[in-house]
Amino acid sequence: MGAAASLWAQSYPPKTKFTAANVPDLTSKVTIVTGGNTGIGYETCKALLAKNAKVYMASRSKQKATDAIARLKTETGKEAIFLELDLADLDSVRKSAAEFKSKETQLHILFNNGGVMVPPIDQLTKQGYDLQFGTNVIGHYLFTKELIPVLLATANPNVPGGKVRVVNTSSSASMFETLKWDTFRDGPARKKLGVQQLYAQSKFGNVVVANEFARRYGDKGIVSTALNPGNIQSDLQRHVGPFLMAILKLMLHPTPMGAVTQLWAGTSPEGEDLNGKYLIPWARIGETRKESRDQKLAEKLWNWLEEETKQ
Secondary structure, eight states: OOHHHHHHHHHSOOOOSOOGGGOOOOTTOEEEEETTTSHHHHHHHHHHHHTTOEEEEEESOHHHHHHHHHHHHHHHSOOOEEEEOOTTOHHHHHHHHHHHHHHOSOOOEEEEOOOOOSOOTTOBOTTSBBHHHIIIIIIHHHHHHHHHHHHHHHOOTTSTTOOEEEEEEOOGGGGGOOOOGGGSBSSHHHHHHOHHHHHHHHHHHHHHHHHHHHHHHGGGTEEEEEEOOOSBOSGGGGGSOHHHHHHHTTSOBOGGGGGHHHHHHHHSGGGGGOTTOEEETTTEEEOOOGGGGOHHHHHHHHHHHHHHTOO
């Protein structure tokens, strides 16, 4: 299937067989949702709380998170916990992971859901990376890496249901770019590539990193997946121009649908067998571009990330 046909199939998927109502009881399960105060992340938090999970809402803005937690309390009767996390600042990422580990000895599901889409080209991370690659890829890589000890301590791969999950929210945009190494930091190449391709690059990077986590930790009881949540109406499109937004609205689905595939990956019994898989709407196994399976590319990116995030 070509990219255009695959995009069409993912944009207009068949009726889902899995919904938030199918999430099993999550009593005693500890979860983190990055970007949980809005959009798909908010709907993910809502579904987890409704099924009795302990939910840490990892967000940059304490005020926005506090407001979201209050709304969720009204809607579910359960209260999420704010965890301060700015994915565009590596110091904040380390501090956030350390704070979580000071409070919890277990982590069953990590939803790497947060992100940024087509911001103004002049916006960079605190450490000077392209904002989209820095937030979507580098920030989530480091956050996950810092949480690996608690994930490994929680995992019991020899017991049914004992594996832990790391669910990485990518996008159908991952089909339209690979990695342009000279665009990760500011410079002429980055500006020439433009914000839409930089976004696609970051979403491709999400898949590559998820696959490498799957390869390195799958036999230790960590299930790592990447997914396209679908074409979803959310706050992620706040930087999109009016012309493109008018086009997008023709193919956007309601926000709650965006949580379906990642909830399936993170909570369903069959999710235990999805390590290294790329998932598509709604709650199906699919594929993105073949370069995401390139082992040499994955190792090169992993080594680059390790070097860049060393203290």
